[in-house]
Every structure is written in C-alpha cells, then in structure tokens.
Amino acid sequence: MADISVVKAKGKWKKLKLDSSLFPKNEFPSSLSCIHELTDYEIINKPASKSRGKSHNSEVLVPSIKKPGKQKPKSDSINSKQQKEILIDGSSRAEKQTANKAQKKSEPKTADGVDSEGQVIETPLLTGKKKKKKNAQKKKKELSTEDTRSGSKTNKSSTDEKESFIENVKSNGTGMSNWQNLFVPGVVLKALQEQGFSSPTPIQGIALPHAIRDRLDIVGAAETGSGKTLAFGIPLIHKILDYKQKHRLEQPLHSDDGKEGEEESDVALDIEDSDDDDDDDEEEEEGSDDGEKMMEEELDGSDVDNPPDDEDCFYIQESAEEEPGSMSNDVTSNQIELRTGPLALILQPTRELAIQCVKHLQAAAKYTDMKIISIVGGMAVQKQQRILRQKPEIIVATPGRLWELVEQNDPYLNHLDEVLSLVVDEADRMVEKGHFEELTKLLEIMNSNYEARKKRQTFLFSATLTMTLPGPQRTLSKKKNKLSTNNKLALLMKNIGMKEHAKVIDLTQKTGTVDTLTETRINCSLEDKDLYLYYFLSRYPGRTLVFTNSKDCIRRISSIFTLLKCDPLSLHSDMHQKQRLKNLEKFTASEKALLFASDVAARGLDIPNVQHVIHYQIPHTVETYVHRSGRTARASKAGLSVVLIGPDDMRNYKKIMNTLNRNEDLPGFPVESDFLPTLKAHLTLAKEIDTKEYRFNKKKHQNDWFLKAAREMDMELDDDQLLNDLGDDYQQSQHRAELKELRYELNGLLQQSVKSRHFSAKYPTKTGRLLTHKTLEDSKDAVTEVKENQQNRKRKRPIDVSKTKCNTVPMKKKQRKNKSKKKLKNR
Numbered sequence: 148m149a150d151i152s153v154v155k156a157k158g159k160w161k162k163l164k165l166d167s168s169l170f171p172k173n174e175f176p177s178s179l180s181c182i183h184e185l186t187d188y189e190i191i192n193k194p195a196s197k198s199r200g201k202s203h204n205s206e207v208l209v210p211s212i213k214k215p216g217k218q219k220p221k222s223d224s225i226n227s228k229q230q231k232e233i234l235i236d237g238s239s240r241a242e243k244q245t246a247n248k249a250q251k252k253s254e255p256k257t258a259d260g261v262d263s264e265g266q267v268i269e270t271p272l273l274t275g276k277k278k279k280k281k282n283a284q285k286k287k288k289e290l291s292t293e294d295t296r297s298g299s300k301t302n303k304s305s306t307d308e309k310e311s312f313i314e315n316v317k318s319n320g321t322g323m324s325n326w327q328n329l330f331v332p333g334v335v336l337k338a339l340q341e342q343g344f345s346s347p348t349p350i351q352g353i354a355l356p357h358a359i360r361d362r363l364d365i366v367g368a369a370e371t372g373s374g375k376t377l378a379f380g381i382p383l384i385h386k387i388l389d390y391k392q393k394h395r396l397e398q399p400l401h402s403d404d405g406k407e408g409e410e411e412s413d414v415a416l417d418i419e420d421s422d423d424d425d426d427d428d429e430e431e432e433e434g435s436d437d438g439e440k441m442m443e444e445e446l447d448g449s450d451v452d453n454p455p456d457d458e459d460c461f462y463i464q465e466s467a468e469e470e471p472g473s474m475s476n477d478v479t480s481n482q483i484e485l486r487t488g489p490l491a492l493i494l495q496p497t498r499e500l501a502i503q504c505v506k507h508l509q510a511a512a513k514y515t516d517m518k519i520i521s522i523v524g525g526m527a528v529q530k531q532q533r534i535l536r537q538k539p540e541i542i543v544a545t546p547g548r549l550w551e552l553v554e555q556n557d558p559y560l561n562h563l564d565e566v567l568s569l570v571v572d573e574a575d576r577m578v579e580k581g582h583f584e585e586l587t588k589l590l591e592i593m594n595s596n597y598e599a600r601k602k603r604q605t606f607l608f609s610a611t612l613t614m615t616l617p618g619p620q621r622t623l624s625k626k627k628n629k630l631s632t633n634n635k636l637a638l639l640m641k642n643i644g645m646k647e648h649a650k651v652i653d654l655t656q657k658t659g660t661v662d663t664l665t666e667t668r669i670n671c672s673l674e675d676k677d678l679y680l681y682y683f684l685s686r687y688p689g690r691t692l693v694f695t696n697s698k699d700c701i702r703r704i705s706s707i708f709t710l711l712k713c714d715p716l717s718l719h720s721d722m723h724q725k726q727r728l729k730n731l732e733k734f735t736a737s738e739k740a741l742l743f744a745s746d747v748a749a750r751g752l753d754i755p756n757v758q759h760v761i762h763y764q765i766p767h768t769v770e771t772y773v774h775r776s777g778r779t780a781r782a783s784k785a786g787l788s789v790v791l792i793g794p795d796d797m798r799n800y801k802k803i804m805n806t807l808n809r810n811e812d813l814p815g816f817p818v819e820s821d822f823l824p825t826l827k828a829h830l831t832l833a834k835e836i837d838t839k840e841y842r843f844n845k846k847k848h849q850n851d852w853f854l855k856a857a858r859e860m861d862m863e864l865d866d867d868q869l870l871n872d873l874g875d876d877y878q879q880s881q882h883r884a885e886l887k888e889l890r891y892e893l894n895g896l897l898q899q900s901v902k903s904r905h906f907s908a909k910y911p912t913k914t915g916r917l918l919t920h921k922t923l924e925d926s927k928d929a930v931t932e933v934k935e936n937q938q939n940r941k942r943k944r945p946i947d948v949s950k951t952k953c954n955t956v957p958m959k960k961k962q963r964k965n966k967s968k969k970k971l972k973n974r
C-alpha cells in the first residue's frame with residue numbers, strides 16, 4: 148500500500164487570477180471558475196494503514212491544479228472556509244454554502260471525514276471540536292428534515308431553485324456555458340454538445356450539483372419530457388468515471404491501432420487538465436506535464452490510519468482527490484478496474500423504457516468506454532446472460548427479468564449489492580402491482596450488504612411522484628388506493644435505504660402538465676367516439692398516439708382504421724416484444740404515423756415530435772392522464788392532447804380535473820360538423836365490413852380449432868352440433884364476394900376528397916372571392932386551430948363555464964337546484 152503524504156499548512160489560501168496559460172495547451176477548463184493556491188505548506192510522509200475501511204478524520208485533498216508561480220510563505224494557519232471554497236470551486240457562493248451544509252449533514256452518518264459513499268469529504272480537521280460538532284449536527288438535523296419533507300417547504304425551495312436557475316440561464320444566454328458549475332464531466336459535455344443540448348433543463352440544473360457535488364440521494368419530480376433521465380444519468384456516469392479513475396490498474400497498452408490514444412486527445416477538449424499524471428506511460432505522454440505527485444486512492448478512500456491531530460494538516464493522497472464533481476479526461480479503455488459486479492443499476496417499469504434509457508445514457512457516455520445494457524423480459528435469457536459476461540458498468544432493467552436472472556445465480560449479478568448508484572425511475576409505478584414484489588426482493592438482496600448500502604447513492608424519479616406522496620391538494624379519488632400507494636412508496640424509500648438527508652426536488656406544477664401542452668376535450672356519445680377520432684385523424688395528420696383503456700378496444704379500432712386507410716400501428720402487452728419494438732420504430736420513423744396503444748406506452752416513452760395524444764377513453768388515474776399526455780409536448784416543444792369524453796368517462800374526467808387543480812373545464816376542441824356526415828358514411832361502411840369479417844373469421848377459427856383437437860384425439864365430430872354454421876361452399880364464396888364488394892365501395896369513397904356539405908352554387912359576393920368547397924385537409928395545425936378558436940370565442944363573449952353544454956366542472960348543489968328551478972319556470 149502506498150504511503151500517504153500529509154500536508155501541514157503554513158500559509159494562507161490565496162485566490163489566483165484565472166489565466167489559460169495555467170493549463171497545458173492553453174486548455175482552459177470550462178467548468179472552472181476559481182482557483183486558490185496554498186501559499187505555504189510542508190509535506191510529511193506517513194506510512195499508510197494496512198487496514199481498509201477504517202475511518203480517517205478530515206482528509207482534505209489538494210485540488211489538482213497546476214500551481215503557477217512561487218508560493219509566498221505566510222504564517223497563518225489554514226482557514227476551513229477557504230479550504231471548502233477550493234473544493235467546491237466553480238460554484239456560486241450560494242452553492243458553496245449548500246455544499247458546506249451538505250457536508251455537515253453527511254458527516255455524522257458515517258465515520259468522520261468519510262462521506263456516505265466512503266469517499267473523502269472535504270472537512271477540515273479543525274471541526275473536531277466538540278461544540279462545533281454539536282452545532283453542525285443540530286444544523287444537519289434541521290436541514291435533513293427540511294429536505295426530506297415532501298410538503299410545501301421543500302416544494303417552495305425547489306421552486307426558488309428553479310427560478311434562480313432560469314434567471315441564470317437567461318443571463319447566460321445560449322451556449323454550453325449554462326452547463327458550467329454543474330460538475331458534468333468533460334466527456335459527457337462533449338456528447339451533450341453534439342446532441343445540441345446547449346442548456347440543461349431545470350431538473351438537470353438543480354439535481355446535478357446536489358447529486359455530483361453534494362453526493363446526496365435525490366428524490367426528483369418534474370414534468371414529463373423535462374429531461375429527468377440525464378438528471379440521474381449524468382451523476383451515474385460521473386460516479387463511474389470517478390470510480391474507474393481511482394481504481395485503474397496497469398494493463399498492456401493496445402498498440403494495434405492507436406485508437407485509444409486518439410480518443411483520449413479528443414476527450415480532452417472540454418475537460419479540466421487535472422491530476423491524471425499517474426504511472427501510466429501512455430498517459431504521461433498525453434497527460435498533464437506539471438509533474439505533480441499523484442497516488443492511487445483506495446476503494447473507499449478510507450485508508451488513512453491515525454491522522455495527526457493537527458489542525459493545520461491535511462492529506463494529499465497519492466492520487467489527489469479532485470474537487471467534487473470535477474473529472475479528469477482519463478477515462479479511456481486502457482484501464483481495468485477491480486470490480487466483480489455492475490457499478491450502477493437503473494430499474495424501469497417497462498421494457499421499452501429500459502431500452503430507451505440505455506440509448507439516452509449511451510449517447511451521453513459516447514466518449515467513454517462504458518458499457519450500458521438492458522435486461523428486460525421478452526428477450527432470450529441466454530443472450531442476456533452472455534451480455535452480462537461482458538461486465539457492463541450500468542445495467543438498466545425491468546425488475547421481473549432481473550430477478551429471474553438473480554435467482555438463476557448469474558455470477559455477475561451476485562454482486563448486485565455492490566452497486567455505487569441505484570435508480571428507481573417512474574418510482575410511483577414501480578410500487579404498483581406487477582413490479583413491487585420483485586423490486587422488494589431485489590432490494591432485500593442489495594441491502595444485505597450494509598457497508599455497500601451506506602455508500603450507495605440512490606435516485607427516485609417520476610413526473611407524478613408528488614401526486615402519490617402526501618401533500619396539499621394532491622388528493623386522489625380512491626382513498627384506499629391512495630393510502631396503499633403512499634404506504635408502498637414510503638416503504639420503498641425505506642427499503643431502498645435512502646439516506647435521511649435525501650434531497651427532494653419537486654418541480655412539478657400544480658396543473659401536473661407542461662406549459663407547452665394544449666389540453667382539449669371533445670364531448671360525444673360512446674358511438675361517436677370513432678367518428679370524432681376519424682375526423683381528427685383525417686383533418687390533422689401528424690404523429691398521433693391514441694390511448695385506450697383495453698387491448699380489445701385497440702384490436703377493434705385497429706381493424707376499423709386499417710380499413711379506413713389510416714395505417715394504424717398498435718402496442719400493448721399481449722404483443723411479442725419484437726413486434727412492440729418494431730412498431731415503435733415504425734412510429735418514430737414516420738411523421739404521420741398513428742399508434743393505438745395501451746398504457747404500456749403511457750410512461751416515459753420519448754418518441755420525438757409526437758404532435759397529438761388522444762385519450763380515446765379517460766384513464767383511470769390522474770397519473771396515467773399526466774403520463775399519457777406527456778408523450779407530446781416534450782423538451783419544450785408544443786403538443787396537443789384531446790380527451791374523448793363519453794358519458795361513462797365523465798366521472799373520472801371530473802376527478803382528474805379536480806385533482807389537477809383545474810378551475811375551468813378544458814376547452815372544447817373545435818370540430819367542423821360539416822364534414823361529419825361524409826366521414827360517418829365511410830365509418831359506417833368500414834364498421835360493417837369489420838363486423839362481417841370478424842364474425843365469419845371468429846366462427847371459422849373456432850371450427851378449425853375443434854376439428855384440429857378432434858383429429859388429435861382421434862374423435863369423430865358431429866358437424867351439426869359442435870361446429871358453427873358457416874354455410875356451404877357456395878354461401879361462403881358469396882359471403883367473400885359481398886365483402887369484396889363492400890371493400891371496393893369503401894375504397895372508392897376514400898379516394899374522393901371530403902368536402903364540406905354546405906356549398907351551394909349561390910354564394911355571397913361581398914367577400915370579394917368565390918367560395919368553394921372547403922376540404923377536410925384545408926386546416927391549420929391542430930394547436931393553432933384550438934388557440935384561434937379560443938381567442939375568437941373570448942372576443943365574442945366571455946365563456947360562462949356553467950352554461951356550456953359540455954360543462955364538466957362539478958357544479959355546486961345549490962347552483963344545480965337553481966338551474967332546474969329556472970328550467971321549470973321557463974316551461
């Protein structure tokens with residue numbers, strides 16, 4: 148084990164002017180905003196302890212910055228505040244204070260000087276005094292209760308953070324500078340820049356420093372499409388890069404193509420040229436030239452025994468710890484590290500989400516050698532076991548399949564309890580039926596390793612997390628369900644081993660949905676739902692996602708709309724995984740694609756530029772409404788949601804609106820009724836064909852099944868009794884001919900353009916133009932149409948919600964009585 152160098156501080160920390168000449172090749176690290184220099188110190192060499200895992204008090208690590216100029220000796224002892232400033236360099240004063248608080252919070256939970264992950268925390272030795280410790284503990288207690296509370300206070304502070312973040316972004320303008328101070332590794336920044344992510348989203352801007360710099364567990368709630376994946380994904384990548392850097396071993400260089408060397412220099416573009424001046428030859432060539440002394444840090448950073456009880460001392464570990472959040476460029480694949488299991492685990496509720504999450508993370512980790520894979524149901528188990536043998540750093544999994552592999556004693560998954568980071572995405576969904584059991588079993592295994600659990604960083608994210616967590620005005624319809632979900636979530640947070648001082652970031656709005664989403668409704672009878680859907684799809688072609696409450700409904704409307712040449716795709720849980728993914732791909736590929744989906748697609752799916760979401764039936768829960776609607780209007784883009792409200796949907800619709808604090812009814816979607824008769828004719832014909840085909844095929848299918856079963860059992864069937872009557876051959880061919888004719892007729896109708904009914908040869912000339920038939924396609928985009936319609940209505944007369952036919956906001960009893968009295972009078 149390497150010796151430890153102890154630094155005895157003699158001088159003061161002095162702020163240096165930032166100058167690109169301080170860095171090799173004039174590469175000024177974009178994330179750096181300040182450097183302090185220790186003006187005088189003495190290095191005392193101390194032998195390192197042989198025991199690992201022991202606490203070490205208050206190591207303070209020298210920032211890995213090339214020291215320019217000479218150091219002026221000064222006699223003052225080191226000031227703790229100044230030390231901290233160095234370690235959280237690049238952050239604002241407020242951030243520094245937060246960091247200090249966060250440090251204080253984490254101290255008493257673990258051994259002194261080691262944070263919850265067993266990493267060295269930047270607390271000076273001088274805090275050893277009892278009184279100060281007590282104060283710090285008191286403060287920590289206050290802070291942690293404030294943070295973990297999901298009530299208004301936390302919400303308010305998240306809102307404040309959001310406001311100040313938005314202000315910052317505004318004042319910074321566009322450009323990657325908005326990522327500064329968020330401690331994003333340079334390699335990741337480079338990938339983000341390539342993707343055009345010039346600015347972090349609010350959840351990213353707020354979560355990243357807390358996760359990376361403060362190393363806090365995070366409970367995050369933000370609207371759909373707000374970039375939550377990277378809000379937890381970047382800290383994960385950061386942690387793994389950090390880990391790899393600390394645990395690299397020498398490995399024969401890959402001399403074949405020199406690719407890695409190239410990658411390395413690429414990677415160095417945006418990154419701080421820090422302390423990667425290690426023993427590795429290749430890195431010496433590529434790396435920094437300042438000749439600073441570095442050493443490898445031990446796995447948990449706690450290898451220092453008996454630190455001197457000297458207030459002015461701190462340690463330089465041989466690989467000097469970087470400031471929290473900073474990351475060197477030393478992340479290429481010519482290193483291996485001592486690990487036997489994955490470093491991070493992300494749990495997702497659906498297969499599609501897991502696969503999508505892998506894609507997002509792979510894009511962000513493009514310039515690292517990190518392996519990120521998915522373990523999901525519906526794929527061959529053997530194939531997944533093979534992939535696990537490649538030792539991926541990050542596993543994104545659905546609980547069911549992961550548990551199956553754990554049960555089969557997969558050697559790599561035997562080390563699941565050692566992961567450094569754990570994410571439970573869509574956490575409120577994960578505690579629902581179908582996931583909770585496996586999740587609990589997985590957590591039991593993961594938490595069996597107490598030490599690892601203490602070090603682990605945990606993230607719980609969802610767009611509707613705070614709807615499930617108790618809070619003001621978040622009441623859900625069924626109290627029983629609500630309680631059980633709350634209990635489960637509380638249980639999850641406990642079982643998951645989230646730390647007491649987890650940071651709760653709630654950026655969800657009172658209305659539950661994003662500002663860029665336009666929400667509308669169409670009230671209609673049950674039978675007319677198909678007609679309005681057909682109207683919408685024909686008039687506003689664009690990538691449209693239609694949600695239904697049942698698979699049977701998807702099957703029915705799929706076949707009708709196929710006959711109507713709308714080319715629908717479908718997605719539901721009864722489909723084979725391959726077909727599901729294929730359909731998703733097709734939907735993503737075409738700008739005018741139509742997808743009929745069950746709620747398996749409601750959460751998380753990030754399909755670019757979905758223009759419209761239609762709720763064919765109102766969902767059963769408010770969360771589902773929010774998630775379904777959130778498939779459009781993502782990443783600040785505009786989107787439209789239309790709810791088709793039949794009489795049966797009214798109750799749930801009202802409840803959802805109430806839960807989402809809507810004082811007004813959703814605006815009605817403007818429908819030009821002139822087009823409806825023609826569309827109805829198409830639809831009627833399509834339904835007739837569908838019914839006839841369906842009935843015949845069903846009977847035929849049953850007969851085939853019976854005949855096959857009888858053959859297998861060597862039985863003779865009495866045709867008349869058991870088999871459906873399909874008619875004789877002649878009748879059957881007549882039936883087929885009839886269907887063919889109907890199809891021919893329908894196709895003929897579909898080829899004609901749909902015109903408005905009310906056109907006559909007489910027309911008003913005052914307009915100065917000849918009025919012609921309006922065709923169905925003559926329309927603006929749906930969002931513009933809704934907005935213009937709303938403006939026109941406002942101009943004409945103020946909307947009195949209580950008098951509109953489609954009013955769905957619950958009326959008070961008294962109002963209702965008055966209304967019926969008036970009606971009686973009028974009669």
Ligand SMILES: Nc1ncnc2c1ncn2[C@@H]1O[C@H](COP(=O)(O)OP(=O)(O)OP(=O)(O)O)[C@@H](O)[C@H]1O
Nearest residue numbers: 344346347348371372373374375376610751753782
């Ligand atoms: N900083 C950024 N700038 C621009 N786009 C971003 C940024 N971060 C993420 N995105 C993009 O925004 C989209 C939505 O991100 P993401 O899927 O993470 O949202 P989410 O909050 O998890 O949504 P949901 O709650 O629906 O799961 C993605 O296409 C992602 O690539």
